[in-house]
Amino acid sequence: MTKLNALSRQYAPTIVLFLVLLAAWQAAASFSGIREYLLPSPISVWNALWAGEISWSQHLWVTTWEIIGAFLMAAGVGVALGVAIAWSPLLANALVPFLVFVNTLPKVAVAPLFLIWMGYGIFPNMLMGALIGFFPVVINTAVGLSQVEADMLDLGRVFNAPKWKIFVKIRIPNALPYILSALKITATAAVVGAIVGEFVASQRGLGYVIVTTQSSMNTSVAFAALIWISIVGLVLYGAVVLLAHLWAPWAEGVD
Amino acid sequence: MTRTLIDLDRVGMTYQAASGPVEALAGISLDVGAGEFVSLVGPSGCGKSTLLRIIAGLRPATQGTVTVAGRKVDRPIDDIGMVFQQPILLKWRSILDNVLLPAELAGKDAGRLKSRAHTLLDMAGLAGFGDRLPRELSGGMQQRASLCRALLLDPPLLLMDEPFGALDAMTRDDMALELLRIWGERDLGQEARKTVLFVTHSIAEAVFLSDRVVVMSPRPGRVAADLRIDLPRPRTVEMRASEAFGRLSLDIFRSLTGRSAGTTT
Numbered sequence: 001m002t003k004l005n006a007l008s009r010q011y012a013p014t015i016v017l018f019l020v021l022l023a024a025w026q027a028a029a030s031f032s033g034i035r036e037y038l039l040p041s042p043i044s045v046w047n048a049l050w051a052g053e054i055s056w057s058q059h060l061w062v063t064t065w066e067i068i069g070a071f072l073m074a075a076g077v078g079v080a081l082g083v084a085i086a087w088s089p090l091l092a093n094a095l096v097p098f099l100v101f102v103n104t105l106p107k108v109a110v111a112p113l114f115l116i117w118m119g120y121g122i123f124p125n126m127l128m129g130a131l132i133g134f135f136p137v138v139i140n141t142a143v144g145l146s147q148v149e150a151d152m153l154d155l156g157r158v159f160n161a162p163k164w165k166i167f168v169k170i171r172i173p174n175a176l177p178y179i180l181s182a183l184k185i186t187a188t189a190a191v192v193g194a195i196v197g198e199f200v201a202s203q204r205g206l207g208y209v210i211v212t213t214q215s216s217m218n219t220s221v222a223f224a225a226l227i228w229i230s231i232v233g234l235v236l237y238g239a240v241v242l243l244a245h246l247w248a249p250w251a252e253g254v255d
Numbered sequence: 256m257t258r259t260l261i262d263l264d265r266v267g268m269t270y271q272a273a274s275g276p277v278e279a280l281a282g283i284s285l286d287v288g289a290g291e292f293v294s295l296v297g298p299s300g301c302g303k304s305t306l307l308r309i310i311a312g313l314r315p316a317t318q319g320t321v322t323v324a325g326r327k328v329d330r331p332i333d334d335i336g337m338v339f340q341q342p343i344l345l346k347w348r349s350i351l352d353n354v355l356l357p358a359e360l361a362g363k364d365a366g367r368l369k370s371r372a373h374t375l376l377d378m379a380g381l382a383g384f385g386d387r388l389p390r391e392l393s394g395g396m397q398q399r400a401s402l403c404r405a406l407l408l409d410p411p412l413l414l415m416d417e418p419f420g421a422l423d424a425m426t427r428d429d430m431a432l433e434l435l436r437i438w439g440e441r442d443l444g445q446e447a448r449k450t451v452l453f454v455t456h457s458i459a460e461a462v463f464l465s466d467r468v469v470v471m472s473p474r475p476g477r478v479a480a481d482l483r484i485d486l487p488r489p490r491t492v493e494m495r496a497s498e499a500f501g502r503l504s505l506d507i508f509r510s511l512t513g514r515s516a517g518t519t520t
Contacts (some may be wrong), residue, residue, distance in 0.1 A: 161360035
């Protein structure tokens, strides 16, 4: 009962604010005379969410796959590069300037190139998401692997522990919370990348739906697509938070 | 006369800093017998922690030779237990698994050492805490767990670098008593006991624990005095108030500050 109270105290302000904004939006759309194609009312957005004119499930499916693919690629490549950087000073010297350069590129600007190289499809959009989201994983992995107390490393040397063992038993678990916090950023970056990819080159997906509404002036469909995108993004973000809770509960505050 | 375990012969250490070479240690010659409890006291920056790491083979000395158990030290030596100022337990491992870490790092079968780990935890007053995470324990308890970890592989030599320095004064005094109990001053003869080299800032702690107190001078660290602590064992809390304890503390204080008897500031 007290837990329920605490929960309601935490979330009630958010819910109330959300409802107030929703009501204000509906009132503005109904009474201010703003045209429907500029600002659709919440009710017409709600209707568009379920309307048969767009086959949402197909677009949702495509975009979700792109986002998951982008996320997994960014996580895999990011962790691998981070490990390489922390493992060998030589690799670090070779890779870091290059990675910093790649990161300073406006990655969205590369999307048209992806179209030329790979054409339409799910994969280039995954790649766009991965490109936007991998960098924080590299950095956090490398930092997490290096932030080990010098005394702890001395302890490893006293027992003549091989380098890989120090990695497996000490450095990698130590890096886990760092990696997981980077993955929260990657989760949102993967969404951005997938949508940008669809804007540039796609015939399916929620980003594609949004682009098509430009010509049809069907703004309520664009809003509905936004809602679907944010639901996918929230679910992915929630999954990472859950993963952090399961894999590194010791890194959280004392509860 | 007991057999010599550690033999330092004119050990010096000079390292390169941005401003030029810094001489941290100079001409340290010291013998430590097996089973002896020796404290190193000295001002901050005198190189006592560095000396401990040189003996462990973790840092190379730039002059002189270090011999431990008859072998010249030129790389990290196993067969030692180390305790640092911080417990440095792995946050994600239970206390028991932290105590078992040396076995895993040294490539020994941790499963077979489990019962020894439990025995050590019981002895250190941590019975029932084996499956807790480090953050669930107080600082003093964590430090006791790190002492158990150092003792897991039953090393003949224990190197302790200000192990109680981060604890509050009361916990610190308790820990000193605990350490002597675990060291076995009551039950073991000197030859059977572990050799302990104990770095501390506290004169009282050094006198209370040790057979010998080696006083080091400010940088470059040299041996300024080597005093035998002839208080009987087992040591008791009451001894802290004895005349002998006070006299020894004063001797160490004078060696540390370089003041002769009777002088005041």
